[in-house]
Amino acid sequence: MSKIGKKQINIPLGVEISVNGLLVQIKGPKGELQVRLHPKVSVSVADGAASVAVKNPEDKRQRALWGTFRSLLSGAVAGVTEGFTKRLAIQGVGYKAALAGDKLTLHLGYSHPIELVIPKGLAVTIEKNIIVITGIDKQMVGQFAAVVRSRRPPEPYKGKGVRYEDEVVRRKAGKVVKAVGG
CATH class of the missing domain: 3.90.930.12 (Ribosomal protein L6)
Structure with missing residues (x-):
């Protein structure tokens, strides 16, 4: 069973x-x-x-x-x-998101903006640096959230990138500079 x-x-x-x-x-x-x-x-x-x-x-x-x-x-x-909701946080200097019709435009530190077409059946809203994706199809909500996150996943040194709001990013220590002297 x-x-x-x-x-x-x-x-x-x-x-x-x-x-x-x-x-x-x-x-x-x-x-x-x-x-x-x-x-x-x-x-x-x-x-x-x-x-x-x-x-x-x-x-x-x-x-x-x-x-x-x-x-x-x-x-x-x-x-x-009830529907399903995924919340993504954008963290980084100059990183931002904007909505234009059925497109989500992301500025994530690349030389060009990234445009993603929002699938039918999903609603996307932006609150400051939080992208909220809602819909009734759990798979579609999760898939679109994963696509948005994959455009700039959080990096471990400064934590910059797109991450789920409840995601904990494991941080790494940077290089240790050796002291000069005799």
Whole structure:
């Protein structure tokens, strides 16, 4: 048995789950998401809870799929009810971000600005040196945040770069200058 897979997913009020073959649709107050299932995974909805099952719980690969799809469905339910947010901090002299329509422009110490197209379904806001990415799709929010961070990851000597707000950057000591003398 999969520890995660066998847990039921509680469906809050206002959330509707419908299963059409291998496609699960989740509708909620914030929007609508779809999860495509593996052929060996099935979902059943009853009494305000959804449960995930596999054809052969003894097979190691199917147990892995069981937990994975239960987590994907749980994340989709959380997304359509509360949504997901990632906060990125920009640290460094002259480092800044700006929004222009559906593009995020980053000035990160390179000779040119970096323009990133914001994917549909995400909302990006900027508060001083903090970039806030929100959306209902957990994977899309995390992926776009990772793309923004990858443009200038924090360096260990001064801590300059783009980092997650709760990320702790391990700092290194710089070079130790040898004293001149006899």
